[in-house]
Amino acid sequence: MNRYVAALTLALAGPAAIAAEAPADTVYRNGYIYTVDAKDSVRQALAVRAGRIVYVGDNAGAKPLTGRKTKVIDLHGRMLMPGLIDGHMHPQSGGSRLLNCSLDYEALTVAQFQSRIQACLDKDKKSGASRWLVVVNWFQQGMLPDGVETTAATLDALKTERPVIVRSSFGHSALLNSKAVQLAGIQRDTPDPAGGKITRDAKGDATGLLEDAAQDMAMNLLPPLTVAENLAASRAALAAMRKQGITSFLDAYTDPETMTAFADLHKQGKLTARAHFAVLIDLDKGATPQSAVAELLKQQKQFDQGPTRVAPSMQVRHAKLFMDGVISAPAFTGAMLEPYLVNKGTADKPDWQPGPSTGPASYFSSEALKATLSELANAHIDPHIHVDGDRAVRESLDAIEYLRSTPAGKEVRPALAHDEIVAPADYPRFAKLDVTPVLSFQWAKPAPDTVGALKDYMGPQRYALVEPQAPLLNAGARIAFGSDWPVDPLDEWFALKVGVTRTAAPNAGKEYAGTLGTQPGMPRAAVLRAITLNAAYTLRQEDLTGSLEPGKLADMIVLDRNFFTIPAEDIANIKVLQTVVGGKIVYQAKGMR
Numbered sequence: 001m002n003r004y005v006a007a008l009t010l011a012l013a014g015p016a017a018i019a020a021e022a023p024a025d026t027v028y029r030n031g032y033i034y035t036v037d038a039k040d041s042v043r044q045a046l047a048v049r050a051g052r053i054v055y056v057g058d059n060a061g062a063k064p065l066t067g068r069k070t071k072v073i074d075l076h077g078r079m080l081m082p083g084l085i086d087g088h089m090h091p092q093s094g095g096s097r098l099l100n101c102s103l104d105y106e107a108l109t110v111a112q113f114q115s116r117i118q119a120c121l122d123k124d125k126k127s128g129a130s131r132w133l134v135v136v137n138w139f140q141q142g143m144l145p146d147g148v149e150t151t152a153a154t155l156d157a158l159k160t161e162r163p164v165i166v167r168s169s170f171g172h173s174a175l176l177n178s179k180a181v182q183l184a185g186i187q188r189d190t191p192d193p194a195g196g197k198i199t200r201d202a203k204g205d206a207t208g209l210l211e212d213a214a215q216d217m218a219m220n221l222l223p224p225l226t227v228a229e230n231l232a233a234s235r236a237a238l239a240a241m242r243k244q245g246i247t248s249f250l251d252a253y254t255d256p257e258t259m260t261a262f263a264d265l266h267k268q269g270k271l272t273a274r275a276h277f278a279v280l281i282d283l284d285k286g287a288t289p290q291s292a293v294a295e296l297l298k299q300q301k302q303f304d305q306g307p308t309r310v311a312p313s314m315q316v317r318h319a320k321l322f323m324d325g326v327i328s329a330p331a332f333t334g335a336m337l338e339p340y341l342v343n344k345g346t347a348d349k350p351d352w353q354p355g356p357s358t359g360p361a362s363y364f365s366s367e368a369l370k371a372t373l374s375e376l377a378n379a380h381i382d383p384h385i386h387v388d389g390d391r392a393v394r395e396s397l398d399a400i401e402y403l404r405s406t407p408a409g410k411e412v413r414p415a416l417a418h419d420e421i422v423a424p425a426d427y428p429r430f431a432k433l434d435v436t437p438v439l440s441f442q443w444a445k446p447a448p449d450t451v452g453a454l455k456d457y458m459g460p461q462r463y464a465l466v467e468p469q470a471p472l473l474n475a476g477a478r479i480a481f482g483s484d485w486p487v488d489p490l491d492e493w494f495a496l497k498v499g500v501t502r503t504a505a506p507n508a509g510k511e512y513a514g515t516l517g518t519q520p521g522m523p524r525a526a527v528l529r530a531i532t533l534n535a536a537y538t539l540r541q542e543d544l545t546g547s548l549e550p551g552k553l554a555d556m557i558v559l560d561r562n563f564f565t566i567p568a569e570d571i572a573n574i575k576v577l578q579t580v581v582g583g584k585i586v587y588q589a590k591g592m593r
Helices: 003-013 015-020 059-065 091-097 110-123 152-156 178-183 213-219 227-244 256-267 289-303 366-378 390-404 424-432 469-474 492-501 524-530 533-538 568-573
Strands: 026-029 032-034 045-049 052-057 071-074 079-082 084-089 133-138 164-168 173-176 196-200 206-212 246-254 274-280 314-322 341-343 352-354 382-387 415-418 436-439 556-559 576-581 584-588
Touching: 026 059, 045 059, 052 059, 084 415, 084 533, 091 227, 091 246, 091 256, 110 133, 110 152, 152 173, 152 178, 152 206, 164 178, 164 213, 173 178, 173 213, 178 206, 196 213, 206 213, 227 246, 227 256, 227 576, 227 584, 246 256, 246 314, 246 533, 246 576, 256 274, 256 289, 256 314, 274 289, 289 314, 289 366, 314 366, 366 382, 366 390, 382 390, 390 415, 390 424, 424 469, 436 469, 436 533, 492 524, 492 568, 524 533
Parallel strands: 026 071, 032 079, 084 246, 133 164, 246 274, 274 314, 314 382, 382 415, 415 436
Antiparallel strands: 026 045, 045 052, 079 556, 164 173, 173 206, 196 206, 341 352, 556 576, 576 584
């Protein structure tokens, strides 16, 4: 009898049978233990043995499990809950950006933008003229004043001979200086690559701004991270996750170098979160659905470490597909059902009317998407699809509806990531087709990227639908959460606060006061379920993690305040005091004893 079955059998047999077993390794008592079970039960005590939960109940029931060597932790009323499961992030990119020249997601004037980058150049005295400077975490939509243009000329004003690339925090745009444009081979007659756009001025010359797949024209010229740099990025990412309380994550767009780094940390015993990886499926460069899935399976064979164990390990069981880009200005690469609006008036007297563009053609045609999803289903790989605009959502749901009609397709667990705007007619299709929307709650607030870069171009009717978290929930969808770090800073508790309130931070400024639109926030319990049990479901881990129940892995966190009893705005200030993965403490703050 394996440990999981034994623990579950004892749990069903009741406290008397459990007490007859060996004492627990750790007992937590006097707590507000939020279980995320089917009834969202709150309990008082919890016991752990051999990395699994063996008891959840009251203090009295935990007493027989408390032996001479049992570590007893008095929670003093603090909240204990399942560890956070981030269902969509980019940890290697996030970790590496912690080590790079960063603009820190701040709203900057052009002068400040230039000054910050110049400071990085001045600090780096070792790099020669041929060494690219990579600048990250550029809040492109927050440039001040609203609508200000940034081009290669903005970067050419810097005192450097080096090629410079500035990467938008959204991940869908990059700005180059003229030297970088030249090295990328971009000329007046250079065509747009499939799935990307070279932004041009009225004369047809490249401005230096590259959108989506066009970024590869420069990114492919950058020297790859060294083994040491990759390891440093992975270590930095895991350290940030531990502090936030993340015990499992999905890397939503991985590569062999990233998985090699995490595998090396696993060998060293330094993997402190359960690591799941989605391999990119991209047909733009001549691959077929069959060859792309074959390559994914090759990487799975190399890096997947088999069934989930008590100690954190790696699994490669997801595919990442992009259907479009982003709906915000200036990219407009989100695939929309109706055209983006354009101002046919003046700045003083605007006249917003439908323009010529509904965004690009979806990055997968209908037939290519169906064929790819079928190949993935036959290979027992779950698709994780980037969809930002309502047309991308609809076309993906259409393909999944076809997939559900096939034998293998009935077992797939598809996820649609982002879903920033969804046609109301499609809300109920998520539940009907058993598709999980993986949402980044922090986007549902007034901010430069949701007001200045979106409101006018959507028009009032569509703008009212932006970030449809509660509408999807009310339509029966299983909502999961994914931070999309490093698109935003890794701040899970701020994101959860926004999920409840749809408000910005208090210091965001008067122009961003109030809520985003008239949609309500989500109930607190639904917000926590999204980042625990529902996210576990997307990873096929719901029988092992995501809730605190006997037989499950002891992945859990202790908070410094109660998520349910504090004012909603205070949720953003929650601090994790202890993070536990498989019964092992991987992070402990000074305030925890």
